[in-house]
Amino acid sequence: MNMLRDNNWVLSVGTFLPMLGVVVMMLMPKAQDQAVKFVALVTSIATLAVGIFTAMNFDFDQAEKMQFVAETKWISVIKSSYLIGVDGISLPLYLLSMVITLLVVIYSLDHLPNPGKPKAFFSLLLVLQTGMAGTFIAQDLILFFVFFELVLLPMFFLIGVWGGEQRQYASIKFFLYTMFGSALMLVAFLALFFKTGAESFSIPYLIENGGSIAKNVQIWIFAGMFVGFAVKVPMFPFHTWLPDAHTQAPTQGSVILAAVLLKLGTYGFVRIALPILPIAAREWAPYIGGLAVIGIIYGALGCLAQSDMKRLIAFSSVAHMGFVMLGISTLTSFGINAAMFGMVAHGLITGMLFFIAGSVKERYHTLEISKIGGMLTQMPRLGWIFGFCCMASLGLPGLAGFWGEFPAILSTYNPAAGLNVTVYRVFMVIAALGTVLAAAYLLWLYQRIAFGTPKNNSHDEHSAQEELHDVTTHEWLAWSPLLIGILVLGIMPNLLFSVFDPAVQVTLSVFGG
Amino acid sequence: MQNLNVLSAQWVAPTVDYHGLAPELVVAGGLCLVLILDLFIDERKKWLLSIISSFTLLAAMIPIITLALSETSVRSMFGDRYVVDNFSLVMKGVFLLAGYVVVLLSSSHVEEGEYWRGEYWFLLLSSLLGMLMMTSSRDLVSIFVALEFLSIPAYMLAAWRKRDPKSNEAGVKYFMLGVFASAVMLYGMSLLYGVTNSTLLVDIAATTTATGDFAAVQVLAVVFVIVGFAFKVSAVPFHTWAPDTYEGAPAPVTAFLSVASKAAGFVALVVLIYTAFPLAQDIWQPFIWVLSALTMTVGNVLALKQKNIVRMIAYSSISQGGFVLMPLAVAGMAGSGSSALRSVVLYMIIYAATNLGVFGVILAVSRKTRSGEVSSFGGLFSYAPTLGVLMTLFLASLAGIPPLGGWIAKFAAFQSLLQSQSTWGYALAVIGAVNSVIAFGYYGNVMREIWMRPVPDGDTTPIQIPGSLSLALGITSVATLTFGVLPGVALHFADLAEIAGAIIR
Numbered sequence A: 001m002n003m004l005r006d007n008n009w010v011l012s013v014g015t016f017l018p019m020l021g022v023v024v025m026m027l028m029p030k031a032q033d034q035a036v037k038f039v040a041l042v043t044s045i046a047t048l049a050v051g052i053f054t055a056m057n058f059d060f061d062q063a064e065k066m067q068f069v070a071e072t073k074w075i076s077v078i079k080s081s082y083l084i085g086v087d088g089i090s091l092p093l094y095l096l097s098m099v100i101t102l103l104v105v106i107y108s109l110d111h112l113p114n115p116g117k118p119k120a121f122f123s124l125l126l127v128l129q130t131g132m133a134g135t136f137i138a139q140d141l142i143l144f145f146v147f148f149e150l151v152l153l154p155m156f157f158l159i160g161v162w163g164g165e166q167r168q169y170a171s172i173k174f175f176l177y178t179m180f181g182s183a184l185m186l187v188a189f190l191a192l193f194f195k196t197g198a199e200s201f202s203i204p205y206l207i208e209n210g211g212s213i214a215k216n217v218q219i220w221i222f223a224g225m226f227v228g229f230a231v232k233v234p235m236f237p238f239h240t241w242l243p244d245a246h247t248q249a250p251t252q253g254s255v256i257l258a259a260v261l262l263k264l265g266t267y268g269f270v271r272i273a274l275p276i277l278p279i280a281a282r283e284w285a286p287y288i289g290g291l292a293v294i295g296i297i298y299g300a301l302g303c304l305a306q307s308d309m310k311r312l313i314a315f316s317s318v319a320h321m322g323f324v325m326l327g328i329s330t331l332t333s334f335g336i337n338a339a340m341f342g343m344v345a346h347g348l349i350t351g352m353l354f355f356i357a358g359s360v361k362e363r364y365h366t367l368e369i370s371k372i373g374g375m376l377t378q379m380p381r382l383g384w385i386f387g388f389c390c391m392a393s394l395g396l397p398g399l400a401g402f403w404g405e406f407p408a409i410l411s412t413y414n415p416a417a418g419l420n421v422t423v424y425r426v427f428m429v430i431a432a433l434g435t436v437l438a439a440a441y442l443l444w445l446y447q448r449i450a451f452g453t454p455k456n457n458s459h460d461e462h463s464a465q466e467e468l469h470d471v472t473t474h475e476w477l478a479w480s481p482l483l484i485g486i487l488v489l490g491i492m493p494n495l496l497f498s499v500f501d502p503a504v505q506v507t508l509s510v511f512g513g
Numbered sequence B: 001m002q003n004l005n006v007l008s009a010q011w012v013a014p015t016v017d018y019h020g021l022a023p024e025l026v027v028a029g030g031l032c033l034v035l036i037l038d039l040f041i042d043e044r045k046k047w048l049l050s051i052i053s054s055f056t057l058l059a060a061m062i063p064i065i066t067l068a069l070s071e072t073s074v075r076s077m078f079g080d081r082y083v084v085d086n087f088s089l090v091m092k093g094v095f096l097l098a099g100y101v102v103v104l105l106s107s108s109h110v111e112e113g114e115y116w117r118g119e120y121w122f123l124l125l126s127s128l129l130g131m132l133m134m135t136s137s138r139d140l141v142s143i144f145v146a147l148e149f150l151s152i153p154a155y156m157l158a159a160w161r162k163r164d165p166k167s168n169e170a171g172v173k174y175f176m177l178g179v180f181a182s183a184v185m186l187y188g189m190s191l192l193y194g195v196t197n198s199t200l201l202v203d204i205a206a207t208t209t210a211t212g213d214f215a216a217v218q219v220l221a222v223v224f225v226i227v228g229f230a231f232k233v234s235a236v237p238f239h240t241w242a243p244d245t246y247e248g249a250p251a252p253v254t255a256f257l258s259v260a261s262k263a264a265g266f267v268a269l270v271v272l273i274y275t276a277f278p279l280a281q282d283i284w285q286p287f288i289w290v291l292s293a294l295t296m297t298v299g300n301v302l303a304l305k306q307k308n309i310v311r312m313i314a315y316s317s318i319s320q321g322g323f324v325l326m327p328l329a330v331a332g333m334a335g336s337g338s339s340a341l342r343s344v345v346l347y348m349i350i351y352a353a354t355n356l357g358v359f360g361v362i363l364a365v366s367r368k369t370r371s372g373e374v375s376s377f378g379g380l381f382s383y384a385p386t387l388g389v390l391m392t393l394f395l396a397s398l399a400g401i402p403p404l405g406g407w408i409a410k411f412a413a414f415q416s417l418l419q420s421q422s423t424w425g426y427a428l429a430v431i432g433a434v435n436s437v438i439a440f441g442y443y444g445n446v447m448r449e450i451w452m453r454p455v456p457d458g459d460t461t462p463i464q465i466p467g468s469l470s471l472a473l474g475i476t477s478v479a480t481l482t483f484g485v486l487p488g489v490a491l492h493f494a495d496l497a498e499i500a501g502a503i504i505r
Helices: A010-027 A033-057 A090-108 A118-137 A141-150 A152-162 A167-195 A203-210 A215-232 A241-248 A251-276 A278-305 A309-329 A333-364 A380-393 A400-411 A421-450 A461-467 A473-491 A494-511 B002-008 B018-040 B047-069 B086-112 B117-136 B140-158 B165-196 B201-207 B215-232 B241-248 B251-276 B278-304 B309-330 B337-369 B385-399 B406-419 B423-452 B467-485 B488-496
Strands: A067-075 A080-086 B075-077 B082-084
Touching: A010 A033, A010 A067, A010 A080, A010 A090, A010 A118, A033 A090, A033 A118, A067 A141, A067 B488, A080 A090, A080 A118, A080 A141, A090 A118, A090 A251, A090 A333, A090 A473, A090 A494, A118 A141, A118 A152, A118 A251, A141 A152, A141 A167, A141 A203, A141 A251, A141 B406, A152 A167, A152 A251, A152 B423, A167 A215, A167 A241, A167 B406, A167 B423, A203 A251, A215 A251, A215 A278, A241 A251, A241 A309, A251 A278, A251 A309, A251 A333, A251 A494, A278 A309, A278 A421, A278 A494, A309 A333, A309 A400, A309 A421, A333 A380, A333 A400, A333 A473, A333 A494, A380 A400, A380 A421, A380 A473, A400 A421, A400 A473, A473 A494, B018 B047, B018 B075, B018 B117, B047 B086, B047 B117, B082 B086, B082 B117, B086 B117, B086 B251, B086 B337, B086 B467, B086 B488, B117 B140, B117 B251, B140 B165, B140 B251, B165 B201, B165 B215, B165 B241, B201 B251, B201 B278, B215 B251, B215 B278, B241 B251, B241 B309, B251 B278, B251 B309, B251 B337, B278 B309, B278 B423, B309 B337, B309 B406, B309 B423, B337 B385, B337 B406, B337 B467, B337 B488, B385 B406, B385 B423, B385 B467, B406 B423, B406 B467, B406 B488, B467 B488
Parallel strands: none
Antiparallel strands: A067 A080, B075 B082
């Protein structure tokens, strides 16, 4: 009976299928824009189909176990192997990356940002998808690192080529920050390898043996990983690349960045840093929690100060990821479940908000909040969708955002044994204040943009009417899965919690219950 | 007295293992053929010479393969002064393949210039022959002969465009500093001989330590010999010749110098460290540590502000040299010797593939732009997407970004540093990690030109790439990608490359 290893091809196919699409596109002659779009669409649909097949064959009763495990020799000289698998923590994120990529491809069919070049654009999107999916299934540190880095270059080019005015600055800033983090992370991985007897890079092996490393060594190794993951999340004070990258990236880039790339960091904490180095995690937890609440408040205050809609949403990401990190820092199953839920919810909601920002920019030719107004009268559908997403983002009960934020705050009331309860209760109060601020900036944003009377900036009345068309078919296609997801997860959060919880319990078992 | 006995002893002709020497003999035969044919062949048929050169190099690969497959794993000749072991076979293979790619890069360049073609191929093959000899030399004298054999043709190659003052400057600068380095090294060697009474590396190994009777002299000797090769591999502060020479020399020659000639320097350094100075690690480890840290940092910082692409690549190659040196700084510590050797060999293999690829793209682009400025790459992607993507891949590999070859090279270097589990190793690893981030500053700058900037003169006629250049680009890009995705391929060879008689493990 080898149930967990049956169908061990599905993950590899799901991960590398996009690369096949890239190869096909590369071989196509020039100026075949429609064909390129078609290939990209078919590839991403097929990828998601494989993903859904994976989910259907996933044994949800054993969500705590790695499933579809495949292992092949890869770099035997350095004892790294191609070891992949999914459990309840990985699967939702793995699927999320596939869904988001498909939706972004659909959206891009008629919203290709300047300067065009569909072949390069879609190729990069698909390479990005391979990197993201691979990161979530890798069960070997070196494999994880390779996939983790694979997303860097495509994103660098997406921002740098198709981005806004300051794109070159933003792209290089994004790259240098992330690369700095991952260089230190790699050194930490290697130190971990040697400290566990230089036997293997496989994550299950390291989880078994990492706990016995001496405390002060663990703390240092954790520090290296912390920098690598915290830059990606991004946590205060490593967040400064994020507003620039988001503001300058094309809509598609922002959506992927917010919805999936940021999760690579938090996922790294949950999958690698905490279970392998439990003692160090306990030492670091209060500091992580502290930085997380600073991020929450800082992000919220940053939002209140923004005059650019996209930049505001970017800062709100800092705040939301703060809640996720706060949940992780409690080291309790309650907190980490909340964090996992927060990741998915943030992916859906903020991804959606960036889609809307892209459409607003396309219609109004500006993202200056002061120049936009009365959206509800001009484009009622877009206005209502925007309202729905703002409500979800501020954590309205009944929508997905609530289940990431509220339990995260609640979990800080009772952090894991050994953590200072007083400190965490202070965090709790500050984080609760953060939700008030979140409501303030989101409602204020919505009020300024959707209410009031339309502001006429155009000299030509007629063309302005033409431009301000309501939601298009492609937009509906790309958006409705996200909107449905936000609503469904908001009403039935247990759909996700039941998948996460067994795996989270296993992850936390290293902390002794 | 002992020496006199040696002199008076009966002369016995050494037994020559012709199979073991076959690669060298093939190249020697090829270069004679090129030299003679050049005298008789018609000017319009001189292109034949490049074909002959490339076939010579490929033909020399055949004995390498048969040697690798043969039962005898170590062939020792001339009283252990010339040894064919796995290390030398792997490095010979690297030199021959790198030489083959350099021939491919050169052929259109040489054909289109108005200079002497026969000499070019002759000099190139001579220099390569010196490199092949270097991999097997296990004696101070044969190392020195091999070094001069590979250097002197290289001086002339650097000055090959003799009507161009910059090329002359390149040649003269390279020659002056090269000779100076040789002199320093020779002085070190003479001290070594004076102390140990032998030129055979294994004999030197037994007595050279930082402690004991001759300590001060030995420190001086070891340091001088290493300084000599530090010039060769352009380690800071002995790098000053490199940027000017690289910029002035013809581009294919620069590719050759920055890859093959540099690798030859590392080969000699590694052989000396592993077979001649294994007990003197207290002398060379701190010295190489400092060299490595300085080399990668200074190389990187200077590369950041370069406007000329070849000059930038020159500084980048200096900094890459620092990464190759990195594992050697802990090679003497228990348990990290073999992994340090492996990572040095691996780094050289991957760096050769990637850097030759970079020069391939530079050559192709300069055919159209006739410029060496970084800005001449502006908008490359919009009119030559293939070249743009290839250059991006090569630069990303140099920067060490997975899944391209460079990452595993850097990874292996970090790995052997951390394997030593010493403070020195950790400190150098952190310096290396920071440097690999800084390096992206200038690699990323070129990528930015390629993808995000407009074409400087608005001229978007496609670039015609000659067949040989496309072949070179094909080989290097496939190698760069394969080494990155399946690092086992390159690591396998690097792992095989053990120096016979090496004492450090």
